Amino acid sequence: MSYKSLLTVLTNPQFAGPTLSQLVALASAQDAHAEALCLGVDRTQTGYYYAGANAMILQETLSRANAEATEMLEAAKDILGKSGVRWSAEEGVAQIADLGRHVAHRARFSDLVVLPRPYGETRGAEVEPIVEAAMFEGHAPVLIVPDDRPPLAKPSTILVAWNESVEAMRAIRMALPFLKQAETVRIVVIDPPQHGPDRSDPGGLLSQMLSRHGVRCEIDVLSKTMPRVSEILNRHAVDTSADMIVMGAYGHSRFREAILGGATRNMLEQAEVPIFMAH
Structure with missing residues (x-):
């Protein structure tokens, strides 16, 4: 018995490296497939724009989310491509209010979801709902990875x-x-x-x-x-x-x-x- 489908959801380029390294270590130890979902998050709430705001704000936030998703996808391809494990990676953009639906759908078909720690000074508001969506809606176990520890392949x-x-x-x-x-x-x-x-x-x-x-x-x-x-x-x-x-x-x-x-x-x-x- 082992984990054969491993998933990580990346929303912040700052934490992509440690999370991907942990994903690779587990995929190698478990002979599993590693999947990276790189999501640019639109953190605006369009229903609450102040009076006089225009479509330029929405376009700017979407452009920023697309750029972040592309940056994380390139990081994922670089790390996973050199790892020697079976892997796949894709990018997308999601609004923060709809983030859980996308995460839950992928987590439902994964044996284990590897995620960064959801709390801390530099964490975005989207990290906590990702953890919860994987567990509650995706019904998958989650491995929370600290930032400053070496990848764990086989816990003793x-x-x-x-x-x-x-x-x-x-x-x-x-x-x-x-x-x-x-x-x-x-x-x-x-x-x-x-x-x-x-x-x-x-x-x-x-x-x-x-x-x-x-x-x-x-x-x-x-x-x-x-x-x-x-x-x-x-x-x-x-x-x-x-x-x-x-x-x-x-x-x-x-x-x-x-x-x-x-x-x-x-x-x-x-x-x-x-x-x-x-x-």
């Missing part, structure tokens, strides 16, 4: 964030190709319920299921010694020299996480290793 140590949720289990099932290849998979349980059905053996049934797939598991039960779950996971990833974190995404509503924060958003903001997410 993987942390699995386990809270007995449906989202976590879905992510684990979809991450099985990575989990089976890893040398060590650490099932991380933070403050397990004292009165739950697995209170005497937190993570035990999951470890049993994964071991039947040939996954080499260890269980780490941690106390919530820090305010946020994301902080504990990130610290444990550093302490164990983990190469990847697998976790379920958006156990709460996206609106709640956008307003109040949550484990998903905090991890996407702070994690220093690639994060495999599914919903």
Whole structure:
């Protein structure tokens, strides 16, 4: 079992290099096809133009979006063409309000979507909805790639964030190709319920299921010694020299996480290793 169709969606030339390098590394390790969708994003909302605005504004924004798409396509062809993997790349322009439809359509036919971190000072407003569209409408797992780490071809140590949720289990099932290849998979349980059905053996049934797939598991039960779950996971990833974190995404509503924060958003903001997410 492996990933055979890998997709990335590029909307910012600044982050095209690291994302494409990660895509190539995975395609080579998994013997997969790498696909790059290079989208120039029209970030204007034509229904809200100020009085007196004319068509020149629309033409300028479309020209800029086309130029960005062409620049990213050339970068994709350059990197993918020299990689030795099977690949394809194409360009297009989409309005920001309609971006999710295009991403979801491509993600639906992909085994894994590789994307840059959606939050940060230089990130555009379109990156977060791309991640969400791939997971929610495309029903595909997403690998979020930090900017400053070398490409990851075959993770050796993987942390699995386990809270007995449906989202976590879905992510684990979809991450099985990575989990089976890893040398060590650490099932991380933070403050397990004292009165739950697995209170005497937190993570035990999951470890049993994964071991039947040939996954080499260890269980780490941690106390919530820090305010946020994301902080504990990130610290444990550093302490164990983990190469990847697998976790379920958006156990709460996206609106709640956008307003109040949550484990998903905090991890996407702070994690220093690639994060495999599914919903």
